[in-house]
Amino acid sequence: MNDSKILLGKTDIQITPLGIGAWSWGDKFFWGFGSGYGDADCKTAFDASVAAGVAFFDTAEIYGSGHSEQLLGQFARQSKQPVVVATKFFPYPWRLRRANFLPALRASLKRTGLERVDLYQIHQTLPPVAIETWCDALGEAVQAGLTRAAGVSNYNADQTRRASDTLARRGVPLASNQVKYSLLDRHIERDGTMQTCRERGVTVIAYSPIEMGLLSGKYTAQNPPRGARGFRYNRRYLEKTQPVIARLREIGAAHGGKTPTQVALNWVICKGAVPIPGAKNARQAEENSGALGWRLTDAEVAALEVASEQAQRA
């Protein structure tokens, strides 16, 4: 299976059909950075990804209060292979004016040490500042050469259309919408977000594509994730998702021993989205990159969706 690069939206930026998310690189509260893994592990995750041909990285100004941007920028600058770097603007409630936008981007550039990023995304909508205000500033950032492309995140169908219309007035395409999407969360298929992105040529970037580690199969009701994830995914949830994991294992075995994680990521790719699984170390990054180079059959995609729907109803 040829996994050649794809274009990010209607831009000329080429990305691998799978990326890596860097939220955990520096985040203590949610991911436990500093206990069990640290800077050196993140570097090995970066190196293992690039070695495997995965060269699209996602971060945000809020991840690890800027530490994730610092690490990713440092790794990207040291990398012998070119990589595509995406980061995000957070519409904090105290950022009330359009004039707050470019300084935030410049601060991200300073932390990464890059002259420009490849993709700058608005992390989510948050009143009171209108979508049009932030998106017009985003278009200005593209025109000023501070980012090569404009993206949004957590935008629904209507918000995606508003963002795309606003950017279009400056002749800038909306390149991407980064949204939660996995076999255990398919809301973007139902609420029209995915369809709108397809119609507008906007790449869907899928975050939490292995449902924060659950689809790897390592967490069960007897072995729940610790910390914040333990509250999000209770025992009952972990129990009802086990049939999905069983199906991932079965299908992976039929593909020469692909792991549940690799099958779950391949499903996202088959649906036309670009998954960006988080990886805390080289082992996870290597395993995740094994989602490339092969494809599920249509029948396997359908079988996984039956299991996913049964889990939703359970």
Ligand SMILES: NC(=O)c1ccc[n+]([C@@H]2O[C@H](COP(=O)([O-])OP(=O)(O)OC[C@H]3O[C@@H](n4cnc5c(N)ncnc54)[C@H](OP(=O)(O)O)[C@@H]3O)[C@@H](O)[C@H]2O)c1
């Ligand atoms: N735009 C947004 O609002 C938003 C929100 C969330 C995430 N994101 C982006 O999306 C990226 C990915 O999402 P995510 O980190 O929430 O969830 P995810 O990719 O579904 O899960 C990542 C976690 O799963 C575990 N893991 C990763 N690879 C594994 C493997 N091969 N085997 C076993 N466990 C593995 C690791 O945690 P453990 O080892 O601790 O289990 C890792 O931190 C983030 O890094 C971020 O860039 C964006």
